Amino acid sequence: MQTKRMTYPGRFLPYALLAPQVIVTLIFFIWPAGQALYQSLLREDAFGLRSTFVGLENFARLFRDGSYVNSLSVTVVFAVGTTLLSMTVALLLASTVNRMIRSRSTYTTLLVWPYAIAPALAGVLWWFIFNPSIGIVPYMLEMVGYQWNHRNSGSDAMLLVIFAAAWKQISYNFLFFLAGLQSIPQSLIEAASIDGASPTKRFWTIIFPLLTPTTFFLLVVNVVYAMFDTFAIIHATTAGGPAQATNILVYKVYADGFVGLNLGSSAAQSVILMVIVVALTMIQFRFIERRVNY
């Protein structure tokens, strides 16, 4: 390890320099997290007058509760759908843009724009496009005989939120894939074409394997995004409905805690989410340390 050792004149200065970061972390992360952890062990009465300690009862109830298990599976479908859709489209766009020479930077700029849009606005945008009464897509779908209505069809609603969430993430994935593609030496592609590999074959046997590090990194980032950063999209479009069809875990925390005012259950759900984030982060760090691939 090559680390520069700094020597400070006094013992106080290093702590003072660390303090701002520590204070911010304490106030905005450790404190609320501790609060949630504590809260998750309590049950409050309907009027908020009294709390009783119930141990792990809140957690046990959650897993007996059909709506929580449903929310889990909805989250899995949503996360997998969003990740697959946004990564596939991003890779397609990146490899197309990578082939361009003069117009590359123009397309890159344009494709990055959606990333600058607030999640709620992205949700509203797609909500308009898919609006059953005034949206353009339901109008066109009707011509081919499909009645789109995300207000009463759970699968339509799920598709809508997946589209909106994936659309925003495509820009991010696109940038990483493009950078990944550009770091593959051109001569490798040329060598493969001399070796008789068709463009499709070159993609699957040379380019895609060499993109593995990027792909894996994005996989984790996208799952985290879909699970935790999509609250606004859900809130602005379906609000978890119809009939719980798009009620992902993060949204359920909000709905149960702030709408249903079941604070103990909501806190227990937050704790479970925290455990999931920690697990995903650990997977990512272990990967970065080892730099899996070739």
Place this chain on the structure above:
Amino acid sequence: MASITLEGLKKTYSGDVHAVKGIDLQIEDGEFVVLVGPSGCGKSTLLRMVAGLETITEGTLKIGDRVVNKLEPAERDIAMVFQNYALYPHMTVYNNLAYGLKNRGFNKEDIEKRVRIAAKMLEIEEFLERKPRKLSGGQRQRVAMGRALVRDPAAFLFDEPLSNLDAKLRVQMRVEIKQLQRRLKTTSLYVTHDQLEAMTLGDRLVVLNAGQIEQVGTPMDIYARPASMFVAGFIGSPAMNMLPVDYLNEQGANGLLDNLPDGTDVVGIRPDDMHLTPPTAPHLIVDSTLALFEAAGAESHLYVTLADSDQPTVIRVSGQPPVAEGETLRFFVTRDALHPFNSATGKRTGD
């Protein structure tokens, strides 16, 4: 195996950048031809056009009897060794060699057999299960060669394959490439900017400058009779000295320069044709001051300043002569060591 024919080959980029300006060249079956020139002379572009990695703007390219202008690289039956080797980093050496065979639909036993033979020939058998990352530069170079020869193509194309190796390994690999080509007798086109590599490897050299051929010939022909001042300066190290005829006459030429071909105003003299002791044949005498003495072991390079001139001049002598910097040196040049040129056209004059 096949011959390669280039007829009026041109490459023009975006309208008016002429990288290759009409190359005519016939490479015989089994011949080893080296394209040599300074960077930016179009030699790599030319090679990539033959490989099919660059489109041909104008002209005809034939491999064997087939016109291949429009064919994909894979259909041209050539193999290429890249400067950075371009090994597939995620595949083992075995799979690197087998990749081209698999793509061409060879069966498993056949692939196995060919890879083993190539690996044996290049002495990389023990690395077959390793990834390229775990190999040294020289070993990677061998794998790159192996990938080329495992397919038994009509021609090998080499794009400065030795320039990433250290000096010692470069000499060793140079010898091996030469021996391998002798044994396989596969038509080869080799690009380099290193004149020594070019001299030692090629059956024939093609000296390129600014997208055009300056001279084609065997290495010794080109060394002995460079067709232009550019070739004279590029082939041979240290480079040939160029002295104006008028200057030599002023210094007292004894009428030795009277029968030079018409139009000659500059003569080239190789550094090793300048002698410190007077030869028996009639000779020119030039006085100079030793500016820098460079001892290179078996030989020494003397950088001198000519009397009444600022022309930089180098003399190569064997061993280490007893001279000191700042000392006055008199050197002698015989008539047959002079290469006559015209400085306006840059061409050799006369025959």
